[in-house]
Amino acid sequence: MRLVFMGTPDFSVPALRALHAAGHEIVAVYCQPPRPAGRGKKLQASPVQQAAEKLGLLVRHPLSLRKNEPEWADFAALRADAAIVAAYGLILPQAMLDAPRLGCLNIHASLLPRWRGASPIQSAILAGDTQSGVTIMQMEAGLDTGPMLLREAVPITATTTATSLHDALSALGADMALRVLADMPTPTPQPEEGVTYAPRLTREDGRIDWAKTATEIDRQIRALTPWPGTFTTLPDDTVLKIGAATPLPDTKHTAQPGTVLDDALTIACGSGAVRLTRLQKPGRGMMDADAFLRGQPLATGALLGAEQPDPA
Template identity: 75%
Template sequence: MRLVFMGTPDFAVPALRALHARGHDIAAVYSQPPRPAGRGKAVRPSPVHRAAQELGLDVRHPVSLRANQAEWDAFAALKADAAIVAAYGLILPPAMLTAPRLGCLNIHASLLPRWRGASPIQSAILAGDTQSGVTIMQMEAGLDTGPMLRADSVPITTATTATTLHDQLALMGAELVVHVLAEGATPVTQPEDGVTYAPRLTREDGRINWQDSATAIDRRIRALTPWPGTFTTLPDGTVIKIGAATPCATRHSALPGTILDDDLNIACGEGAIRLLALQRPGRGMMQADAFLRGQSLPPGLRLGEDTAHTHD
């Protein structure tokens, strides 16, 4: 088929590569414009942009598609059979949704209608869901509301992180969209029951509230690492990022946020959690024992009391 591919982050790259490998004619790849990234803030193309260049594909990166008639006309002129969209990051106007012969198909990282929206992978882990998956859907004007074409699921365990689930679903999405294009699919209207929305995340979502249960805090750390990342503060306001932790059986009667022992077991609103990897400002993420060689965190110190501190 003659396709247009539209995506930006790493999640979309396996689908682009799979479609190219299957011999589809990819007329153009749309991705977000190159932007400053990393400590040096050098301007970098997106992961999809880089992959498309490696494959020798034409890349377009309009800043906006809103009221952009010239871009709509250029898109229609590609005369694509379908557009495949995976975490592109721009809303497609009706003129673009209807331009390809078969419309636009979205690779969405949830089992719709659960977790429509921007952060389905993180939201599923945060909520304690026992499964996630990918839905291939026909796009329409609503937010992830279109008919479903195919879906598959994976379990979420107590070891699942946003990183591991992301990688699983990226590969699953690539396989599913290849199958849909090869075999076709009967559209199924999304049910009205079970609709939930996954909000756009901010850095503040990563602030640990030690009043929460150890189970909830564990989910937050697994869901929001590596981005936006989870963190707490020392009494002096120093931000400490948390890279990994595990609930533990330590019994306590301490206030939430209190360091219980030299093993970095922390009192929670219910239960306790052991911090396994931490990061000081300006340093890399370290295992707890290495971290403690350069930063004293004595038992009895209470984390997260500096609630007025703004994380940056």
């Protein structure tokens, strides 16, 4: 088929590569413009742009599509059979949704209608869902409201992280996109019940409230690592990022939430405890708990999170 591909982050790259390898004619790739990155704030192309350029594909990265009628016309002039959209990052106006012969098909990282919106992977883990998945959806003007072409689930276990789920759904979405284009199944309306929304995440979502249960804090760490990251503070108010922890929900204690319970970095929660296993201080890399404790011993009884400045 004659396709336009629209995506920006790492999540989208396997689908782009799979469509190209399958022999589809990708007439243009749309992605977000290069952004400042790193300490030098040099402009850096998105993962999709980098992958597209390696494949020798035409790349377009308009700043906005809203009221951008020249871009709408250029998009229509591509005469695409379909546009495959995967985490592109810009809202498509109706003129662009209608331009391809088969419309615009979205690879969405959830089992719609659960977790429409910006953070479906993280939201599923935070909520304690037992499964996530990918839905290939015919796009329309509403937020992830279009009819479904294909929907497949993957399990969420007690050790699933945002990274592992991201990678699984990214690979699954690439495979499903190929199957949808081969078979073009009949669209099915989304169920009216079970609609939930996944909000856009901020750094503030990473603050650990030690009054929550060990299970809730474990989900928060697994869901929000690496972005936006979870954090607390040491007794000297130094921000401490947490990369991994082991939940101990059956641990009994009478300590104030946030209290260090032993020399193995077991921290009291509102119910149960968690043992921190990966940590990072400002200006340092993420390290295992043993390495952290060699340079920063924490006394039993110390209180974490009593003061919480902005981690930025």
